[in-house]
Amino acid sequence: MKDIRKHPFRQPTKIIPTRLVGKTTICPKCKAIFRIPWVENQIFPKQPILPYSGGGQWIPVSINIKCNTPECRETIDIQTPIVEVKSKWNLFGDEAGRLISEPLPNLSTKSLHFFCITLIGLHSTRQKRVERRLRSLKKSICPQKDPSTWVHHFSDIWGSDPKEKQYDLATKRAKIKYAKSFARILRSERPNLASFNISSCIEIASDKRERRVSLKYQKEDVFSQSILLTLDKLRESQLSVSWTFDNIKDSTNGNRTEGWASECFLGLQYLPLFTWLSAGAYIEQPRFVKPGSNFLLEIADFMSFWVAREFERKSIGKDCELSTASFGKGYYQGTIQNGNVLTEWSDSLPLKKFYGFK
Ligand SMILES: [Zn+2]
Structure with a gap:
């Protein structure tokens, strides 16, 4: 039998929502009261199990931690809260x-690297309508082709030679x-269209x-944060979540691979x-698909492009051609x-609050 503990995993950034800070538990054996170690690895990663046959799923609903009294070290099982699942949102990220x-110079005297992931969710009743609107927009700039046959990659469009x-x-x-x-389409579909932009x-x-090391770390960090943030926000609203990413390129070794992301996700499951x-x-573990294979990936691509461009332009003291406020x-x-x-x-990327822009 495969031992999951032998799978490589990457340790995520140690951040937790403020409401969990200081939450304590009591050891049933030695009665010590101590803070729950939210970001210390459990012995096993907690993974849901889908049986080979028959219905139903097995879902981890408890966490195992060790008592922090050195002479006790009792393994303590704590039940997690159970929040009803009213429906599931599929989020698409790029x-x-x-x-x-x-x-x-007032921002930094060194070179900067900005990185972001945008995740897009759309209410199921709006899917067809938004897809239709985007297709007709695509058609307007490429009338000779069926809009469903080509990928709307905004950096290609922006950089294209007339x-x-x-x-x-x-x-x-x-x-x-x-x-x-x-952007007008996106804005008009709020609040049925939800977006989460996680940047660094x-x-x-x-x-x-x-x-190279710091860029790799930055990317893994933003990826893990994008999972944790959306998991937290959607479960809070009694929604479940699944993630689909455009095949994120791990530029650190030149391969197109999602291996690092699986390792990040396994790292999260340990917590x-x-x-x-x-x-x-x-x-479930996020899925990685061909670029643009869903129109929501094209929206995620578009928003990420403009968030990154707005940051870039403003960081060198220039205006951006399209404000993130238009989303x-x-x-x-x-x-x-x-x-x-x-x-x-926020109504737009909070450059001042997050990054100290004037
Ligand atoms: Zn104890």
Whole structure:
């Protein structure tokens, strides 16, 4: 039998929601009262089990921790809260990153790297309608092709050369106008359309190896945060969640792989925190699919592009062609240089609050 403990996993960032800080438990054996170690690994990762045959699922509903009295070390089983599941949201995620070599001196004297993941969810009653709206928008810039046969990658559209006539967008102004129409659709679908943008900005070293390590860490950190944040927010609203990502490229070794993400997810399953936040729901490992294979991935791609571009442009003292305010209210979470995580519902990317922009 395969021992799950032998699978490689990556230790996630140690952050927990404020409401869990200081929550204590009592050891039934020695009666010691101590704080629940939310981010210390359990002996086994807690994974839901789907039987080979027959119905039903097995869902972990307790966490195992050790008493923190050194002479006791009793294993204590704590039941997690069970929150009803009224329905399930499928979230679709995509990433964007920017290297900013020379940011404004008041932001940093070193080069910065910004990275974000946007996750998009849409109420099931709106799926067909939004898909139709986006298809007709795609058709408007590429009338010769069936819009369902090509992937809307906004960085390609933005960077396209009008001379090649790949898209019916002759000028930069036309591209901006097109982006505004795209954003208008998103805004008009609120609140049935929900977005979560999780970002991070770090100063990076000039040493290549050091730089590679910190970029890898930044990406894993944002990924783990995107899972924890959305798990927490959706379970709070009596919803279950599943995640589908555009095949996120692990640029650190050049391969297109989702291996690192599976290892991050397994790392999360080791934490009492993750089992607790799941609150009795069947939570599967995220799926990684071909880019653009769902229209919500195209929306996630679009939003991530503009969040990253807004950060990049403002960080060098320039205006951005499209403001994140044009997407309507979404959930934003940001990690600043000292590792602090800030989070809020906001009308736009909170550059001032999260990242100290003037
Ligand atoms: Zn004890």
